[in-house]
Amino acid sequence: MKINVKFGALIWAIFVIVICLFAGTKQTAVDTSIMALLPKYEQKPLVHELQEQQTAEYANHVFIMVSANNKQSARTAISNISSQLGALAGVADLTTLVSSASTQTNALYPYRFALLSEPVAKKLQKKDYDSPFRSALSKLLSPMGAGKTDPVQDPFFLYSDMLLGQTMNVQVKIEEGLLRLTNVEKPSYLLVLELHKNPFDLPTQDQVMPVLQSIKQQMSKQGVSVSYSGLLLHAAKGAEQAKFEISTIGLGSILGIIIIIILVFRRIVTLLQILLPVMVGCLVAVAVTSLWFERVHLITIAFGAGLVGVAVDYSMHFVCESYLHTGTTVVRKLFSGLLLGLVSSVLAYGGLALTPFPGLQQIAVFSATGLIAAWLSVLLFLPLITTKNTLQNKENYLPAALLLNRCKETFPKLDQFPKVASLFIIAIATTSLSLFFWATPQDSVRLLQTSPPSLLKEDQLVQQALGNSVNSAFLIVSGNSAEAMLENEELFRLQLDALIQNGTLEGYQAVSQSIPSLQRQRQNIDLVKQLYQAKLDSYAQVIGLSAQQKAIANNYVQENPPTLSLERWSTLAISAQWPGVFTPHSTGEYASIIRLKGHLSEDVIKQLQAAAATDHNVDYVDQIANISATLARYRIKVADWLFIAYGIITVLLFFRYRLNVWRVMLPPIAGSIIALACTVFINGGYNIFNLVALMLVFGIGLDMGIFLQESRGSAYTWLAVSLSTLTSLLAFGLLALSQTPVLYHFGIIVLPGLLLIWLLSPFMQTSQLETQ
Numbered sequence: 001m002k003i004n005v006k007f008g009a010l011i012w013a014i015f016v017i018v019i020c021l022f023a024g025t026k027q028t029a030v031d032t033s034i035m036a037l038l039p040k041y042e043q044k045p046l047v048h049e050l051q052e053q054q055t056a057e058y059a060n061h062v063f064i065m066v067s068a069n070n071k072q073s074a075r076t077a078i079s080n081i082s083s084q085l086g087a088l089a090g091v092a093d094l095t096t097l098v099s100s101a102s103t104q105t106n107a108l109y110p111y112r113f114a115l116l117s118e119p120v121a122k123k124l125q126k127k128d129y130d131s132p133f134r135s136a137l138s139k140l141l142s143p144m145g146a147g148k149t150d151p152v153q154d155p156f157f158l159y160s161d162m163l164l165g166q167t168m169n170v171q172v173k174i175e176e177g178l179l180r181l182t183n184v185e186k187p188s189y190l191l192v193l194e195l196h197k198n199p200f201d202l203p204t205q206d207q208v209m210p211v212l213q214s215i216k217q218q219m220s221k222q223g224v225s226v227s228y229s230g231l232l233l234h235a236a237k238g239a240e241q242a243k244f245e246i247s248t249i250g251l252g253s254i255l256g257i258i259i260i261i262i263l264v265f266r267r268i269v270t271l272l273q274i275l276l277p278v279m280v281g282c283l284v285a286v287a288v289t290s291l292w293f294e295r296v297h298l299i300t301i302a303f304g305a306g307l308v309g310v311a312v313d314y315s316m317h318f319v320c321e322s323y324l325h326t327g328t329t330v331v332r333k334l335f336s337g338l339l340l341g342l343v344s345s346v347l348a349y350g351g352l353a354l355t356p357f358p359g360l361q362q363i364a365v366f367s368a369t370g371l372i373a374a375w376l377s378v379l380l381f382l383p384l385i386t387t388k389n390t391l392q393n394k395e396n397y398l399p400a401a402l403l404l405n406r407c408k409e410t411f412p413k414l415d416q417f418p419k420v421a422s423l424f425i426i427a428i429a430t431t432s433l434s435l436f437f438w439a440t441p442q443d444s445v446r447l448l449q450t451s452p453p454s455l456l457k458e459d460q461l462v463q464q465a466l467g468n469s470v471n472s473a474f475l476i477v478s479g480n481s482a483e484a485m486l487e488n489e490e491l492f493r494l495q496l497d498a499l500i501q502n503g504t505l506e507g508y509q510a511v512s513q514s515i516p517s518l519q520r521q522r523q524n525i526d527l528v529k530q531l532y533q534a535k536l537d538s539y540a541q542v543i544g545l546s547a548q549q550k551a552i553a554n555n556y557v558q559e560n561p562p563t564l565s566l567e568r569w570s571t572l573a574i575s576a577q578w579p580g581v582f583t584p585h586s587t588g589e590y591a592s593i594i595r596l597k598g599h600l601s602e603d604v605i606k607q608l609q610a611a612a613a614t615d616h617n618v619d620y621v622d623q624i625a626n627i628s629a630t631l632a633r634y635r636i637k638v639a640d641w642l643f644i645a646y647g648i649i650t651v652l653l654f655f656r657y658r659l660n661v662w663r664v665m666l667p668p669i670a671g672s673i674i675a676l677a678c679t680v681f682i683n684g685g686y687n688i689f690n691l692v693a694l695m696l697v698f699g700i701g702l703d704m705g706i707f708l709q710e711s712r713g714s715a716y717t718w719l720a721v722s723l724s725t726l727t728s729l730l731a732f733g734l735l736a737l738s739q740t741p742v743l744y745h746f747g748i749i750v751l752p753g754l755l756l757i758w759l760l761s762p763f764m765q766t767s768q769l770e771t772q
Helices: 002-024 045-059 071-088 101-106 118-125 130-141 158-165 202-221 231-265 268-292 298-305 307-322 327-353 358-380 387-393 399-409 418-438 453-466 482-501 518-543 547-558 573-577 602-613 623-683 688-711 715-737 741-764
Strands: 029-031 061-067 092-095 172-175 178-181 188-195 225-229 295-297 473-479 507-509 590-597 618-622
Touching (some): 002 268, 045 590, 061 202, 061 453, 071 092, 071 202, 188 202, 225 453, 307 327, 307 358, 327 623, 418 623, 482 507, 482 518, 618 623, 623 688
């Protein structure tokens, strides 16, 4: 037997070394995005492609707003900041200077008859020619409009009206080659930093963030305000927080375990015996997870740090029993309990792998492989290194074991008080039903927000200065061709204009406001011809145009005025607001995004959804609402899996413990229900991550009940159970202090759940064990 154990230990040691070396050769990226934890919700391929494109446009840019009390100070600060950001060459590109405004705007002048402003076009459609007539006379007498003011080439100042009506994506103007923000009281300028890599890339964060922080501190001393907006800031903050919590949770758990083991066993050798399987389990878990997934999330590692508290359970039981028996005898005595504990825990953790959440799947793989590796290490390594424990301590119980056993024996047994037992079960059933019918589910993705309020406020400040809406909803308009897409968008805009007229929608931004369809441009030219026919004579007479000048003016509109082609429009600065809009997508369709402004009421959302539902060329998309709906859908699936897991494990354990199965099952079930009730009371509801945590509570609680039943109330088993509970509380209970929402929602369940199971377990025990 000893030879077989030695051979198995050798094979297992070789396997661990090989898989760790193999994993070390693979460069696995570390992910810090909270959204990477979430499942991909179902949507049309075109919608998904557009959404990814829109996210990428924002994700890889950092917007820098520089504000000062006077214009010169702001421009000087821009120069200094630009030189410092130059150090990021190769990591990010900086945009400060732009081409001359006049060159870009004058390029639209030949198309002044085709690109009418919406107010003018609507008046001409109603044959209201007097309003443009009076407006032109007013501008001629007091020219305040933008652009050219030639009464012969453009007598009704249509170009001036068109420029004023152009909807810009950001509220900026070009001032002496810099981007000047017009929506801010103090002189403010805009810089744009474009990252070469994903903002969640840790090396990129490490290179860019120190420079940005240094700039802000330096400029603050000079009285210049620097504000940032971009996904990089939120990703870096989340990564910093996750790294801190990995070190505090993991280090806190390990230190707690070390102190407890030394105080109880008073031997360094015992500490090494207990921690060896834990360390092997963690190494194998990291290696397998790195090989299995292309990217490993930091939260997986942070959560995996809590694996220490579970894996140490097996070591504790083995080492405690080794004080009474030799290694091979301990294996024979504990094998059934260890196997049942492993199977039940892996089933509980394995349930996470069935969810569509990439982050939870990683945690499932990490936890399951880590537990299996720790279990094998206990069976193969510990029999060889715990032989001296028995020789030195066979006749004496550890003081801690005796003390804890005396405390346990003072607990009354529930089966001695059938009425109390019945009331307890009724109370648990009532609590379960109350939670089922009245507890409020919390499925909003905003619960996962990790950024501090100060960072969110700064981001919002910059976005408001840019004139961008913080709305997560938008509309996608598609067509079989670029022209068809523009026509579809113009048609749907009529419904949006009606909402604006009613005061229920603040506004929107659409590409067809910048470049109308060719059909609309030709209609505009016809409208202008009618205006000239109706009012040019009167206008020429009022301002004193000669017959020759009037004929020249009329010829400009009658001799086939040009329309603006997509190719020409794409060369203009204004097209930068709509990147890729006229590039066909993988589906062969063309699609544009209509950005909605302002807060959307429930009534407006319903109207937009109804309008989009009746038009197969239009899709209403709300990213936050869609993700929240996905969370709700999978919360229900996880709840179903919990009930199935409880049922399956109860049936499996029934074949082992028969009518005593309730002694194993009741503590974890009761602890889970009461923990969930506490969470609902504290947070006002529950979410999917609370339910996933219940799987962990159930798995650890099962281990406790199984070992207590298998050992027939052994003092050393109760010591091992108590130590395992305490180390698990240190590992998982610390998560309740986490500032990362996902980890907090795990910890707030695990902390009271495990404590309750430990307190309830002695009540369920009996001196008689009926097994077959």
